[in-house]
Amino acid sequence: MPRDEVKVPGFIADLCLPARAWEVLRRENIKTLSQLRAVADQIERFETIGRKTAKVIRAELARKTSPDRQPSDEGPFLSPWGA
Numbered sequence: 197m198p199r200d201e202v203k204v205p206g207f208i209a210d211l212c213l214p215a216r217a218w219e220v221l222r223r224e225n226i227k228t229l230s231q232l233r234a235v236a237d238q239i240e241r242f243e244t245i246g247r248k249t250a251k252v253i254r255a256e257l258a259r260k261t262s263p264d265r266q267p268s269d270e271g272p273f274l275s276p277w278g279a
Contacts, residue, residue, distance in 0.1 A: 208221075220243070
């Protein structure tokens with residue numbers, strides 16, 4: 197597997213992305229899950245992010261924000277059904 201395709205942890209908790217993706221997010225000053233969610237639709241417009249890397253970022257974002265996981269940069273999840 198080429199080095200750019202190996203997923204590694206980075207500065208957004210619990211995300212594992214290719215090193216190239218982390219470099220772009222750092223360059224674009226995207227430091228939180230909320231910021232990444234806000235630009236996910238346009239991520240391939242960033243220089244050096246292609247369709248394949250954008251797809252990997254979106255898949256990892258979907259994994260991280262699935263209903264059974266608690267987003268770590270937005271505080272505790274409070275269920276409307278109980279305490």
